Amino acid sequence: MPDIRLLNAQNSHSEAPVKISSIKAGRTWNIRISPSVDRSKNPIRETLASITANAPSTSKVPINLGLGDPTHYPLHPPPAAAIAAVECAVSGGRANGYLNGVGSMEARQAVVDYHKRWDGVDYDASDIVLTHGVGQALDLLFSVMIPPASVERANILVPRPGFAQYTALLADLDAEIRYYDCIEENDWEVDLDMVDQLCDEDTRAIILTNPSNPCGSNYSREVLKDLLKVAERHKVPIIADEIYGHMTWSSPFTPLASLSKSVPIITLSGLSKRFLVPGWRFGWAALHDPLGVAADVKRGMAVWGNRFMGPNSIIQAALPTILATESEWFDEVIYKIETLAKIVYQGLSDTPGLSTTFPSGAMYCFAKISRDAFPDLEDDVAFATALYNEEAVFVLPGICFGMPGYFRIVLATPSDVMTDVVERVQGFCDRHYRL
Known part of the structure; x- marks a missing residue:
């Protein structure tokens, strides 16, 4: 049995007594949070809450x-x-x-x-890290690839319009975000000249989303x-975000890797979209490194993966x-999405004040407001x-994707x-349209 007196003596040396008298009278709580909390808000969730706040x-x-x-x-x-x-695993x-x-x-x-x-x-198998959805895969890669500003400068290229997350x-993180445009007239494909101009010696990665959220392009x-x-x-x-990979209909999907x-291509994919189970929260990152020049990234992915115990075992x-x-x-799934794409494209194309390109991938249509x-x-x-208030149809404004209008x-x-949606949108636009 330990000597309690000895333990007390040891504790008395390691823990100084609190001097109550030293605390100023009337002192108030001052619990602070990082400024990054407000910077990290998800604009999609914020916008959803604001638009649907009232019935x-x-x-x-x-x-x-x-x-x-x-x-x-x-x-x-x-x-x-x-x-x-899943039932068998349980x-x-x-x-x-x-x-x-x-x-x-x-x-x-x-x-x-x-x-x-x-x-x-x-x-x-060593090229693969399983994650809690593609969101965590992105977080993992950003943490691995972007150094503190005190060590090195860094920038990363992000598409516009692009996924808000x-x-x-x-x-x-200490990275400059540089946006490159996707060109509507070219079915929202990458502005290659802009990417070329934005890249420099501090560029850590280019993010590519294909098929595109929000544009529905392939x-x-x-x-x-x-x-x-x-x-x-x-x-x-x-970093190739291909969570909608192979969800295309007008032409085949081409995996970047x-x-x-x-x-080096780090492909992100998972179950949420293609397998229609977003709540299972399961994704992965796969490193394709033909010349073996990204060994440090591979090692970093493994280190960061082991900071947690991976996605759920079931x-x-x-x-x-x-x-x-x-x-x-x-x-069967693609046929249904393509059918919806045709309904929306035809309906919006016939609506005064709206225009859109025919979506050919993912599960989105991005419409322009004149x-x-x-x-x-x-x-x-x-x-x-106003569309939600008058027609009870909720859509996300383009500003959520860096593309107002x-x-x-x-x-x-x-x-x-979807046919009902198109009719409601057309009725709404007819009421508000002015030549």
Whole structure:
């Protein structure tokens, strides 16, 4: 038994007594938070809350086309085999423990097999880090690739319009965010000259979103090759956000890593969109490094992956079955999204004051609001707010994606619901349109 007197004596040397008298009378609480909290707000959630704060003035049933959640209505049931595999993992009782922080070997090998099957790209299991959705994969990569400002300057290239979470995750890091434009007249493909001009010796990565959120575009093979030439010239890796990979209909999807023979490509993907299970929160990062020049990034990914215990063990156990889903199931989903794309494109094209390009990928349509057509609606936020108030249709204004003057529609409802949406939008625009 330890000597209590000895322990007390030791504690008396290591912990100085609190001098109550030294605390100023009347002192108030001063609990502070980092300024990065406000910088890191998700504009999509903030805008949703502000527009829907008050109930619509109409009795029509509200239709939410703001969040990219394919389960809201739902669009299509998840793969039956995936559900069965999760049930088996739960009932089997052998998938409840901690796993390697970067993911189990079996789950990572399933990702390797998946990308070989669909992308034609060879990975090793050591190139894969499993994450809590693509959001955590982005956070992991930014933390690994962006140094403190006290060490080195850094910048990162981000698309505009682009996914709002990029800037939210970068807000508390010491990186300059440089936006490159996507050109509407070219089906929202990358402005290659702008990317070329923005890159310099401090550029840590170029982010590419393909298929695009919010634009619904699917980049051509030629443009992707030209982007690789720019990255090769500047010796900059590319973070390829391909969470909507293979969700295309007008033309095949081209995985960026399948084209690169030199530029390191870190592909981000997961289950949320293509497999229609966003709430399962499961994604991954896969490093394609043809010349072996990104070994430090690979090591950093593993270190950061092991800061936590990886994504949940149940989905990891079921992953080999989930990723082996037959192509026919995906065909059914794509057919439904393409049908919605046609309904929305035709409807908006026939609406005075609105225009859009035909969406060819992901699950979005990005529409332009004519600046002079609606003089009583000062901007895209006012447009979206009034549309919700009068027609109970919620869409996200373009400012959420760095592109004011537009709004995004999610293509993830039954066809009859989308037909109703188009009719409501047309009625709304007819009332507010001025020549």
